[in-house]
Amino acid sequence: MNFNLQPVLENDLCILSSLEENDFDALYQVASDPKIWEQHPNKDRWKKEVFQNFFEGAIKSKGAFKIINKATGEVVGSTRFYDFNQEEDCIFIGYTFYAVSCWGKGFNLSVKKTMLDYLFEYVSKVRFHIGAENIRSQIAISRVGAKKIAEEEVAYFGEKPKLNFVYEIDKEEWSR
Numbered sequence: 001m002n003f004n005l006q007p008v009l010e011n012d013l014c015i016l017s018s019l020e021e022n023d024f025d026a027l028y029q030v031a032s033d034p035k036i037w038e039q040h041p042n043k044d045r046w047k048k049e050v051f052q053n054f055f056e057g058a059i060k061s062k063g064a065f066k067i068i069n070k071a072t073g074e075v076v077g078s079t080r081f082y083d084f085n086q087e088e089d090c091i092f093i094g095y096t097f098y099a100v101s102c103w104g105k106g107f108n109l110s111v112k113k114t115m116l117d118y119l120f121e122y123v124s125k126v127r128f129h130i131g132a133e134n135i136r137s138q139i140a141i142s143r144v145g146a147k148k149i150a151e152e153e154v155a156y157f158g159e160k161p162k163l164n165f166v167y168e169i170d171k172e173e174w175s176r
Contacts (some may be wrong), residue, residue, distance in 0.1 A: 001050035003122040005063040011114045013107055014071070019064040019078060024055055026075040027066060037097075045162050057157025058095065065111045067098065067111060076102050079111060081119070083127075090125035090168075090173040094135075095156075112144045120171045129154050132163040141167050145174065 006018040019027070030036075031054075034046040042051050043061050058064035063081035068074065077098035093115055098107055128146055130137045138148075141153040146167035153161035 003119075005065060005084075006065065007086060007118065009065070009114045009118055009161055010070075011110045013105075013110045013113075014070055014076070015068045016065040016111065016114065017068065018080070019058055019066045021059060023066050023075065024052075026074045027055065027078055030075060031097065033100055035100050039131065039134040039136050040097075041133065041164070042156060042159060054095075056154070060157070060173075062097075064095070067107070069102070069107075074106065079115070081115070084123075088125065089123050090127055091123050092127045092129065093119070094129050108140050112141075116144070116169065116174055120174055122173045128165040128167040132165055132168060138165065138167075145169050147158060 008018075009016040011093040023140050028048065028051055031051050032046050032048070037045045042050070042054075045054055058078065058080060061080055061082050065079050066075050067077040067079060069076045071125050077096065079093065079096035082094065093112065095106070096111075116126055127149075128147075129152075130140050130141055132151070146169040148165050149168045150166040152164060152166060154164040
């Protein structure tokens with residue numbers, strides 16, 4: 001791999017920086033809202049012990065970010081790069097969530113564009129796992145320009161497999 005999985009990325013709304021062990025409390029303050037997880041395959045991730053497992057997986061991935069609102073300096077969510085595949089020249093973006101206060105305000109599109117601009121300097125395809133019941137995220141990723149290409153069972157870190165849709169966007173589509 002010839003690129004950094006945790007660069008500092010920035011746009012008009014946010015700063016994405018490496019998720020660190022000492023970010024747990026700030027991130028859990030966001031994640032403890034059950035509304036965030038309503039459509040997610042893991043609907044109880046708002047519970048501290050369940051979120052602790054998610055957070056541990058994020059740290060171990062070495063590709064996770066905290067999302068900081070530039071206007072307030074507050075942590076408002078998390079996302080990550082994962083499953084780089086050199087043979088297929090692709091990587092995944094996922095495990096993304098935002099504070100409800102950020103919904104509908106352009107944060108997701110802004111963050112995804114910033115991440116994609118960075119990744120397409122190094123890979124030709126970016127993929128996303130979206131929970132089969134997560135209509136909100138399916139709509140959001142379609143707005144970014146990704147297309148559904150498959151369905152597969154995905155086991156999140158320390159959890160049972162759940163049905164996810166796989167979406168993909170390639171460098172050519174992105175640069176149009």
